């Protein structure tokens with residue numbers, strides 16, 4: 001998705017979902033209690049008409065298992081979207097669904113309505129994690145559905161989660177490697193948030209699920225992000241979109257932070273700085289130079305990267321400067 005794409009989201013919370021995944025309460029995640037209708041699609045497009053238009057305007061159905069919705073309802077929603085496309089009010093349609101709700105007949109219908117991008121909730125490529133999370137599909141379903149979507153010419157976005165029940169860091173890394181092997185156009189990473197009124201919340205309250213904290217999520221995502229980047233797979237979202245409902249109490253624990261992506265980028269820079277400082281004598285005064293736009297990421301929230309690096313390497317002072325001309329992300333500028 002280009003930087004100039006604007007998205008008109010239409011939430012279809014839980015529509016079509018044959019299972020209740022343990023972590024999911026789309027009504028609370030999307031902040032919307034009622035699934036959208038064709039009329040809501042028309043209204044969303046009409047409301048967006050007043051907003052500045054990017055290079056491409058996409059209508060996106062999120063929050064349910066779109067292709068598992070009864071066909072007449074799917075066709076009503078898609079029909080309203082296609083009419084908007086025919087009138088030139090939108091340029092593309094995207095939707096998210098489950099990997100076990102994709103087959104050739106489904107894809108023929110999506111193509112007929114002009115859908116361009118399909119997002120698959122893979123979540124994990126470990127069958128035990130999928131089972132414990134109540135997903136009701138396997139890793140093989142993700143591979144099969146991805147293959148079908150590619151062959152049919154759709155753009156493929158894969159979603160993965162970290163910190164699910166039964167998950168480990170190694171399983172998350174293996175999930176990322178297996179998703180990369182499926183050659184997606186992009187991925188989204190959603191570290192697990194404990195949302196009120198979910199099975200996961202009840203497991204947590206009974207002490208049967210260990211919380212995936214913001215710190216856990218930052219640590220693992222700082223390993224995942226470089227894997228995807230190295231493979232040339234854009235990560236278009238990291239962490240749940242903040243909503244009023246989540247911020248005001250629906251997120252009872254787990255990796256909910258409105259700026260999770262920034263925290264992860266800041267951790268990656270800290271790791272790069274740590275490599276540069278490995279052979280610096282304790283007691284040194286050090287200056288690191290970072291490229292354009294990296295200063296606040298390098299310093300970290302509440303200057304935590306500076307404090308951590310000084311502690312770790314026994315530095316007497318650490319200065320960070322930004323050099324807009326610098327092509328390297330980070331350089332050791334001086335050591336006294």
Ligand code: SF4
Pocket residue numbers: 014017019020021024025026063064065098121
């Ligand atoms: S995670 Fe997806 S498939 Fe599972 S209940 Fe939520 S919307 Fe439905």
